[in-house]
Amino acid sequence: EDQVTQSPEALRLQEGESSSLNCSYTVSGLRGLFWYRQDPGKGPEFLFTLYSAGEEKEKERLKATLTKKESFLHITAPKPEDSATYLCAVQARSYNTDKLIFGTGTRLQVFP
Amino acid sequence: KAGVTQTPRYLIKTRGQQVTLSCSPISGHRSVSWYQQTPGQGLQFLFEYFSETQRNKGNFPGRFSGRQFSNSRSEMNVSTLELGDSALYLCASSSGTTDTQYFGPGTRLTVL
Secondary structure, eight states: OOEEEEEOSEEEEETTOOEEEEEEEEOSSEEEEEEEEEOTTSOOEEEEEEOSTTOEEEETTEEEEEOSSEEEEEEOSOOGGGOEEEEEEEEEEETTEEEEEEOOOEEEEEEO | OOOOEEEOSEEEEOTTOOEEEEEEOOTTOOEEEEEEEETTTEEEEEEEEETTEEEEEOSOOTTEEEEEOTTSOEEEEEOSOOGGGOEEEEEEEESSTTSOOEEOOOEEEEEO
C-alpha cells in the first residue's frame, strides 16, 4: 500500500537552531515529491518539487533533498516566521492514474 | 496571475442538509482536485477533474460529488451532511496530471 510518513510530528526550535524534517515513502511508480507549507486556517503553499534521487532544491532558508526512500527538508537558521506545518506529498502511479498522497505533516514552531 | 479562489470561505450547515462549494482555478489550468482536511486524517483526496471529466476518485461515499465546467471552474457537492463532514475543503489546480498543484485558501465547513 502506498504510504507517506513524516517525522517528527512536531518540532520546537530556537531561532537560529538549524534542523531537518523527514518524509519517508513507500510507493510504486514515484512521479514526483512535493513540499508544501501550511499556515493555520489557510491552504497549503507550494515550496518544492523533486523528481529523482539526488535532486536538491533551495529557497531562502529551506533546502529539500530526495533519495530513493525519503526526502529531507533542511531549515537553516530558522526565524519565527518559518513557524508553520510542513507537508510532504508524493505523486504515485496506480492503475494508470496518478494520485497525490499526503503525509500528516510536521508542525514547526520557532521561538525568538 | 491570480491564484486559486474558493467560495464561500466559511459555511455552517446542519445535519441532513446539502452544500455546494465552488473553486476557480488559476487561469490556463485545466485540472482541478478536491481534498478534505481534518485534524485526525490530514489531507484526503476526494476527486480530480480534467477537461470536464472526472479522472480520478478517492475513497469517499457517493454523497460527495463534483463537476467541472467548460471554463475549468469546479463545484463540489455534499448531500445529507453528517457531523463528520466538518472539515476544511481544499481545491487545487494544475496544468496537467504530473504538474505541481496549487491550492486555494479552502472552505471551512461546520456541520451542526
